[in-house]
Amino acid sequence: MSINPERYLKSLHDLRQFGASGIGKGVIRPAYSDTDIAARKWLADQMREAGLTPHFDPVGNLFGLADGPSILLGSHSDSQPEGGWLDGALGVMAALEVARSADVPVSVVSFQDEEGRFGVTTGSAIWSGNLSLEQAEGLKDHAGVPFAQARACLGDLAGEFVDPAQFSGYIEMHIEQGPTLDAEGEQIGVVTEIVGIRDMKITFDGQQNHAGTTPMHLRRDAFQALSAFNTELNDRFRNVVTPRTVWTIGHVSLHPNASSIVPGRVTFSMQWRDGDGDRLNRMEKIVRATASDIASKKAIEVGFGPLLGLEPVAMDMKLQAALVSAAEKVAPGKWRKMPSGALHDATNVAELMPVAMLFVPSIGGISHAFEEDTDEADLVAGLHVLSGAVNSLS
Ligand code: GLV
Ligand code: MN
Ligand code: MN
Ligand code: MN
Numbered sequence: 001m002s003i004n005p006e007r008y009l010k011s012l013h014d015l016r017q018f019g020a021s022g023i024g025k026g027v028i029r030p031a032y033s034d035t036d037i038a039a040r041k042w043l044a045d046q047m048r049e050a051g052l053t054p055h056f057d058p059v060g061n062l063f064g065l066a067d068g069p070s071i072l073l074g075s076h077s078d079s080q081p082e083g084g085w086l087d088g089a090l091g092v093m094a095a096l097e098v099a100r101s102a103d104v105p106v107s108v109v110s111f112q113d114e115e116g117r118f119g120v121t122t123g124s125a126i127w128s129g130n131l132s133l134e135q136a137e138g139l140k141d142h143a144g145v146p147f148a149q150a151r152a153c154l155g156d157l158a159g160e161f162v163d164p165a166q167f168s169g170y171i172e173m174h175i176e177q178g179p180t181l182d183a184e185g186e187q188i189g190v191v192t193e194i195v196g197i198r199d200m201k202i203t204f205d206g207q208q209n210h211a212g213t214t215p216m217h218l219r220r221d222a223f224q225a226l227s228a229f230n231t232e233l234n235d236r237f238r239n240v241v242t243p244r245t246v247w248t249i250g251h252v253s254l255h256p257n258a259s260s261i262v263p264g265r266v267t268f269s270m271q272w273r274d275g276d277g278d279r280l281n282r283m284e285k286i287v288r289a290t291a292s293d294i295a296s297k298k299a300i301e302v303g304f305g306p307l308l309g310l311e312p313v314a315m316d317m318k319l320q321a322a323l324v325s326a327a328e329k330v331a332p333g334k335w336r337k338m339p340s341g342a343l344h345d346a347t348n349v350a351e352l353m354p355v356a357m358l359f360v361p362s363i364g365g366i367s368h369a370f371e372e373d374t375d376e377a378d379l380v381a382g383l384h385v386l387s388g389a390v391n392s393l394s
Helices: 005-016 035-048 091-102 122-128 133-139 147-157 181-184 222-237 275-299 317-330 343-351 376-393
Strands: 053-056 062-065 071-076 104-111 167-173 188-192 196-205 246-248 252-255 265-274 301-304 308-310 335-340 356-362
Touching: 005 035, 005 091, 005 222, 005 376, 035 053, 035 062, 035 104, 053 188, 053 196, 053 252, 071 181, 071 376, 091 167, 091 376, 104 122, 122 133, 122 343, 133 147, 147 222, 167 317, 167 376, 181 188, 181 252, 181 335, 188 222, 188 317, 196 222, 196 275, 222 252, 222 265, 222 275, 265 343, 275 301, 317 356, 317 376, 335 356, 343 356, 356 376
Parallel strands: 071 104, 071 167, 167 356, 188 335
Antiparallel strands: 053 062, 062 104, 188 356, 196 265, 196 301, 196 308, 246 265, 252 265
């Protein structure tokens, strides 16, 4: 069968119907939600129609397996709580179209919980051994749901972990999720390396009290502690970070979250990313010291959750070269090599086999938002580069 861009675009739009937000093309399809599981069952049917054998592993990673040795292509089909239609989905549907049409055996994967409802790229991290299943079972989402309970929704679907030895390598196509390709008018990014990450929950425990009667100097206000922590941290990071280092407090849960109550407790996510693992470790020391110093200054308790992390990873040179040749054919002069500031399943898969990634532009650099989008011409260019690279490896 020859490669069919229309079929690929249609299948992307079909997948978008699972958890369609009703706002633009956005989707709400968090890992293990009813819509995520329904989408995975639909994907399993698509894999079967493409001549692959669908297989769910114990944590819900969905593989479409070719017979015998193959190259593995894919990404993830879960989304952020407010997500775009292409983040992850693109790599899975492009993989499926290449599997239908390639001259070589191709297997397809949709990893589970790449978006970190429970951990950092949870499904591929467990498959690769970067996160043990035992460790994962102890993780909870922001609502307090344990990982073990969420994955139990798989029921009879769950099979064994897939043996990675059958795969010669892994290529993941993804949207850039940043501004570079779009701003430069380029169509393809060939990824050189993926940054590392650290992520943990921090809790400040103070004293819940009346907001009208408690004098300011007697308060042990958890929000005031968080606010002071944020300011102090930005200050202390200044001598350690580079312009490419990023850090985010993206989730805050304030207790009891009421206008007339001095908040007694705050739990928040603290995440930082950089291309240098040593820098990430130095930043961890600063995070812990700053939180402890603020806590003692404000007479409150500080608690640190488990530290999750992934090291920076370089892409395989041979697979990169295959992507470069294919990019030069499909989009002459309109491609570049570039690092990835977003995290991807490829980081984990690199523990098991050679990996590479290619990017297509994100309009306006927007992602992890309903507005996320990419021009159709770029979606199709990416498909042809992926297909060209895979066929050149035969
Ligand atoms: C996952 O999507 C990440 O890079 O945050
Ligand atoms: Mn993604
Ligand atoms: Mn994402
Ligand atoms: Mn990601």
